[in-house]
Amino acid sequence: MRVFADYTGPVADRCDVVVVGSGPCGAVAAYELAAAGRDVVLLEEGPPFTPADFELDGARSMARTMREGGLRFTSGYVMPTMQAIALGGGSLVNSAICGRCPDFRLAEWAEAAALERTARSDLDPHYDAIAAFLGIAPTPDEVQGRRNLLFRDGCQALGWDNEPCARNVVGCRGSGECFTGCRARAKQSMDISYVPAAIRAGARVYTSVQVQRVLAAGRRAGGVEGRVAAPFTGAPGPSFRIEAKAVVLAAGVLATPLLLRRSGDLANRSKQVGENLQFHPGTSVMGVFPEPVEPVFGATQGYQSLHFLREGFKLETLWAPPGVLAVRLPGSGLELEQKLLDMRRAAVWDCIASCKRSRGRVRERGRSLQPAVHWRFHPDDARTLGRAVWALAQIFFAAGAERILPGVAGLPDELGSLEAARVLERQPPRAADLVVASTHAFGTTRMHGDPARGVVDEDLKAHDLDNLYVVDTGVFPGSPAVNPMFTGMALARRSALALAARI
Numbered sequence: 001m002r003v004f005a006d007y008t009g010p011v012a013d014r015c016d017v018v019v020v021g022s023g024p025c026g027a028v029a030a031y032e033l034a035a036a037g038r039d040v041v042l043l044e045e046g047p048p049f050t051p052a053d054f055e056l057d058g059a060r061s062m063a064r065t066m067r068e069g070g071l072r073f074t075s076g077y078v079m080p081t082m083q084a085i086a087l088g089g090g091s092l093v094n095s096a097i098c099g100r101c102p103d104f105r106l107a108e109w110a111e112a113a114a115l116e117r118t119a120r121s122d123l124d125p126h127y128d129a130i131a132a133f134l135g136i137a138p139t140p141d142e143v144q145g146r147r148n149l150l151f152r153d154g155c156q157a158l159g160w161d162n163e164p165c166a167r168n169v170v171g172c173r174g175s176g177e178c179f180t181g182c183r184a185r186a187k188q189s190m191d192i193s194y195v196p197a198a199i200r201a202g203a204r205v206y207t208s209v210q211v212q213r214v215l216a217a218g219r220r221a222g223g224v225e226g227r228v229a230a231p232f233t234g235a236p237g238p239s240f241r242i243e244a245k246a247v248v249l250a251a252g253v254l255a256t257p258l259l260l261r262r263s264g265d266l267a268n269r270s271k272q273v274g275e276n277l278q279f280h281p282g283t284s285v286m287g288v289f290p291e292p293v294e295p296v297f298g299a300t301q302g303y304q305s306l307h308f309l310r311e312g313f314k315l316e317t318l319w320a321p322p323g324v325l326a327v328r329l330p331g332s333g334l335e336l337e338q339k340l341l342d343m344r345r346a347a348v349w350d351c352i353a354s355c356k357r358s359r360g361r362v363r364e365r366g367r368s369l370q371p372a373v374h375w376r377f378h379p380d381d382a383r384t385l386g387r388a389v390w391a392l393a394q395i396f397f398a399a400g401a402e403r404i405l406p407g408v409a410g411l412p413d414e415l416g417s418l419e420a421a422r423v424l425e426r427q428p429p430r431a432a433d434l435v436v437a438s439t440h441a442f443g444t445t446r447m448h449g450d451p452a453r454g455v456v457d458e459d460l461k462a463h464d465l466d467n468l469y470v471v472d473t474g475v476f477p478g479s480p481a482v483n484p485m486f487t488g489m490a491l492a493r494r495s496a497l498a499l500a501a502r503i
């Protein structure tokens with residue numbers, strides 16, 4: 001593996017397959033192709049991180065691991081959205097929740113996108129193989145911490161489905177630090193799982209390189225080129241060029257479309273590159289209990305409820321660095337100090353909505369590779385998220401909370417009983433009332449059986465080229481209803497095996 005300090009001059013290499021992006025999708029694809037005996041080069045713009053590099057302070061951590069320092073926003077509806085820049089991509093800083101896309105949602109995908117072999121039974125062998133490789137398993141009770149178990153108790157009291165989150169974690173210590181990087185190296189992020197396995201299988205990995213263009217002529221891609229990019233500053237270094245028999249793009253939902261557009265509007269006869277952007281908007285509610293909760297202890301996101309999945313939302317427990325959570329506490333001065341002291345007795349839970357009608361698009365910002373992201377939060381979807389906030393309120397009071405902080409504009413800062421919280425049911429919050437963020441995105445290079453309506457086919461090969469594949473979560477034709485990483489990896493694995501059989 002090469003790191004920034006290794007580059008003393010222009011880089012040139014040649015291989016069977018070049019994979020762009022080492023997030024969950026690119027890392028799986030690189031490993032499967034290398035394991036199948038193909039000569040693979042994996043390129044990543046971010047640097048590798050070791051436990052010594054992780055910052056516990058949320059703002060500092062985001063400044064180093066996230067694109068635009070974690071301050072990337074959508075326009076239209078203004079919402080922060082986070083994408084990582086690191087070896088391992090989002091897996092380095094995510095909560096490791098691995099959910100399989102439910103049957104009903106895959107059936108909707110099949111109908112909407114003319115898919116013939118993307119049912120759950122088609123994906124299960126790939127989910128199974130990845131689960132075995134990464135040790136994906138339900139979070140054990142011993143590391144849940146009170147914050148997560150209270151969520152379970154509340155759901156049980158209401159008779160709502162609940163379950164420990166399955167995660168790609170082995171030997172979790174319940175430190176609640178997933179968001180800033182797992183110092184225990186328990187989380188099986190790609191940098192310590194699939195990427196090293198790809199290297200063992202013969203892949204060459206170049207980090208701190210920014211791909212700027214896909215080389216292509218007619219229906220064939222010939223490789224990629226770009227520049228070395230210094231960690232954290234992006235300062236340009238020497239140029240590089242990798243020639244390959246096939247190109248696999250896994251730069252992520254907001255980056256891959258820009259690469260295609262900069263490369264002569266590649267793979268875009270359908271005019272769908274950069275369109276159909278969808279998010280899982282999410283928001284959180286804090287509840288204060290009579291007894292200490294000590295929420296810093298426990299797996300970051302250890303419990304979830306899929307009870308309302310068909311109604312369009314998922315409920316989860318959550319933890320993030322206190323400095324990040326404190327941003328949404330009301331008040332200032334002594335009042336804020338009291339709220340901060342209350343955090344020892346608090347739990348934070350979140351909800352994400354799988355939107356039916358909200359859509360956006362991504363375009364280049366000037367001449368840079370930074371995206372201009374436009375997204376509109378449809379009122380129907382905002383109402384769904386509002387219903388999810390009401391559901392969280394019910395779980396809190398069923399679990400014994402003395403009050404909640406709903407974080408909804410126009411409502412009191414605190415609601416002290418279930419009766420008081422019923423205002424959330426009577427007047428579901430509107431989009432402008434909610435503090436929303438999103439880390440799950442899809443759709444900008446969507447898979448579609450009809451070449452006129454999508455960018456890639458069911459093997460994730462570009463309709464317009466014979467040897468260009470896109471394997472990141474941009475290929476989802478819609479929301480997967482649950483957290484996206486696992487489904488992205490399953491589709492990437494299937495695609496990589498198909499490509500390996502073709503070259």
Ligand SMILES: Cc1cc2nc3c(=O)[nH]c(=O)nc-3n(C[C@H](O)[C@H](O)[C@H](O)COP(=O)(O)OP(=O)(O)OC[C@H]3O[C@@H](n4cnc5c(N)ncnc54)[C@H](O)[C@@H]3O)c2cc1C
Pocket residue numbers: 020021022023024025026043044045046082083084085086087088089090091093094095096097098099179209210211212250251252253255256259301369439440441471472473474483484485486488
């Ligand atoms: C804080 C956070 C928590 C999350 N929690 C969960 C969770 O618990 N479960 C879940 O399922 N999902 C979660 N997600 C979402 C999940 O991480 C993403 O869906 C997933 O990482 C997408 O994988 P990917 O391979 O498509 O893209 P990414 O992970 O975004 O990887 C793309 C990679 O490509 C690199 N790249 C981009 N452009 C270039 C270029 N021009 N040249 C070279 N390299 C480039 C990027 O640096 C990046 O490393 C979370 C995300 C975040 C940010």
Ligand code: SF4
Pocket residue numbers: 096169171172173174175176177178179181182183184185186187298299300
């Ligand atoms: S909760 Fe802590 S130990 Fe467990 S996976 Fe996350 S960071 Fe690692």
